[in-house]
């Protein structure tokens with residue numbers, strides 16, 4: 001909450017200083033010229049209030065739009081419904097807007113968890129959650145491993161872990177440390193957590209092999225761990241509340257052996273890109289297409305925590321909807337067609353755009369450009385891409401946006417965007433080529449399609465539950481949409497394809 005108020009207050013103050021007025025009601029940035037008359041109707045149809053409606057739905061009603069989770073399908077239905085209302089041509093499977101494929105979701109079969117010693121039940125599935133890709137059935141002695149600090153390492157204590165079930169009570173240890181436990185031969189590692197939240201499905205692209213294996217990876221609540229350790233063999237002076245010195249590791253063995261078992265079950269789940277077309281008006285050029293995309297998915301719901309992904313990439317998906325509407329009411333249709341796409345699985349590794357690029361509704365050699373929006377509605381501040389030497393200041397980024405990759409294949413595409421920006425007034429930054437491979441445009445660039453990737457930069461809310469709608473800069477969002485509306489129309493009307501002039 002503190003963060004938000006600071007942001008808004010700083011933004012208003014900085015705008016007041018910049019414009020010399022107390023209002024933020026301006027539609028574009030200072031110095032912008034009006035768009036061409038033929039595009040004015042579409043341009044003006046892109047409004048902050050409409051963008052707010054779209055984004056509020058996507059970022060508050062869809063549980064973080066996790067690929068393979070119900071919230072993602074709800075968001076995909078919403079986008080498809082709007083494409084239909086705007087009169088786009090469905091370009092998905094069997095005359096629908098959905099281009100679908102099958103993923104798999106896996107969970108522990110309810111009621112199947114066993115955690116007992118000498119036939120006595122010690123924990124239930126409220127206390128222990130497994131995330132292994134396979135089922136688990138093992139009997140082994142328990143050890144408690146306590147560790148703290150990035151320097152903690154098993155060292156010579158490793159041989160005490162072979163064939164043991166480990167309860168890991170750790171603080172600020174390195175990611176490597178957990179792997180060390182398995183390398184030392186632990187058959188299961190249950191990390192102590194304050195609470196577990198509701199059990200959720202794990203989603204994967206390929207079907208997991210769920211036949212029984214001997215290794216279990218998961219979590220246990222602090223209360224259950226305390227109870228179990230007390231029940232087994234109380235060790236004088238050792239409790240989970242005893243402080244651990246920074247860099248220290250301690251290991252405590254318990255008896256008797258534990259029987260830990262769980263059945264994992266897996267089922268197919270449909271995931272979909274949403275694709276619609278504005279058909280071109282030129283009898284020849286309409287076979288070619290300008291692609292325009294954003295990713296609809298985000299991190300979804302993990303346990304009880306929702307990751308709203310308002311900026312990432314609710315903002316880009318919202319802009320796609322705004323542009324779809326603008327194109328649909330533009331009086332003179334573009335010569336080339338324009339393909340609007342929202343992707344699944346970007347956060348899992350650009351999987352939706354890869355699927356689309358491998359099963360293109362229109363052959364990729366007819367895609368003359370792809371315009372990508374991924375995070376277009378925040379004013380960046382703090383370290384950029386985790387680099388402590390690149391610190392953005394919020395007040396310097398009210399009207400900036402990153403243009404990534406736009407000079408890599410066709411410098412003409414970059415020139416066109418700069419030209420169209422005269423009607424917007426963004427200050428472009430070209431300092432984020434380090435994220436060139438990190439969004440969906442890359443799956444088109446790989447095939448030689450000229451791309452431009454619009455990206456606002458990083459804030460501390462990136463990939464956090466705090467990426468929420470109340471922090472969104474709707475002026476920036478609608479200006480990104482307007483810029484790409486003008487760019488898509490311009491490229492679609494060129495008498496030639498943007499020239500490939502870069503090797």
Ligand SMILES: [Zn+2]
Pocket residue numbers: 295312313346374375439
């Ligand atoms: Zn993203």
